[in-house]
Amino acid sequence: CSDRIVAPSLLAADWGKVTEEVSRAINSGADWLHMDVMDGHFVDNISFGPDMINAVHESNDIYLDVHLMITRPDHYLSRFIEAGADGITVHLEAHHKVGETLDRIRAAGCSAGLAINPNTPVEDIVPFLDQIDLLLCMTVHPGFGGQAFMTEVLPKIEKAVKLREERGLHFHIEVDGGIDATTTSLAGKAGANVMVAGSSTFKAPDMGAAIKAIREA
Numbered sequence: 001c002s003d004r005i006v007a008p009s010l011l012a013a014d015w016g017k018v019t020e021e022v023s024r025a026i027n028s029g030a031d032w033l034h035m036d037v038m039d040g041h042f043v044d045n046i047s048f049g050p051d052m053i054n055a056v057h058e059s060n061d062i063y064l065d066v067h068l069m070i071t072r073p074d075h076y077l078s079r080f081i082e083a084g085a086d087g088i089t090v091h092l093e094a095h096h097k098v099g100e101t102l103d104r105i106r107a108a109g110c111s112a113g114l115a116i117n118p119n120t121p122v123e124d125i126v127p128f129l130d131q132i133d134l135l136l137c138m139t140v141h142p143g144f145g146g147q148a149f150m151t152e153v154l155p156k157i158e159k160a161v162k163l164r165e166e167r168g169l170h171f172h173i174e175v176d177g178g179i180d181a182t183t184t185s186l187a188g189k190a191g192a193n194v195m196v197a198g199s200s201t202f203k204a205p206d207m208g209a210a211i212k213a214i215r216e217a
């Protein structure tokens with residue numbers, strides 16, 4: 001699949017040596033680096049904030065795909081833009097004016113992503129279809145790496161593909177959670193083209209082989 005994008009998730013890296021881990025991902029063939037921001041409120045976990053994004057941004061040129069699992073993305077948005085995010089994905093379920101946040105992301109020259117949790121119907125994104133560059137269909141309940149892929153999300157991906165076709169749009173469809181070569185094949189057949197993979201890449205014995213397997217699955 002030539003337009004497939006593989007995005008290892010930094011959440012699964014060894015944080016004792018973050019810059020080396022990012023270099024390892026780049027040298028292993030990563031297209032994007034996925035960075036999970038968790039506030040201990042929107043999800044039951046705390047990860048890192050804009051300073052981590054900035055540190056990674058300063059150390060290399062890889063595309064930073066920033067996934068904001070935070071309750072008030074509108075409040076923190078400018079800090080993530082200034083930190084060097086290339087794409088910023090916000091949750092539909094968070095507390096903000098979704099359309100305004102998406103417009104602000106684009107106005108700053110970043111790619112605008114909208115994420116939906118496994119239990120959120122894909123129809124809920126319809127009002128924002130013209131404002132997004134990426135739709136993230138979560139394939140686990142967000143908050144932690146290493147969870148099992150939820151196959152029940154696959155029909156939502158197929159519906160998203162239909163919505164996109166009907167309107168002649170071109171946004172990416174990303175999946176995140178439990179992605180490895182096997183689940184990539186399922187998600188790819190349903191229509192997803194951006195594969196976020198934490199455990200199956202950073203924790204693999206051979207990261208290059210793991211990324212290649214996802215790319216070719």
Ligand code: DX5
Pocket residue numbers: 009010011012034036067140141142143144145146147176177178179196197198199200
């Ligand atoms: C989960 C995060 C994911 C996580 C995926 O809430 O959004 O990006 O890093 O981890 P794996 O690939 O291990 O399921």
Ligand code: ZN
Pocket residue numbers: 009034035036067176196
């Ligand atoms: Zn994520």
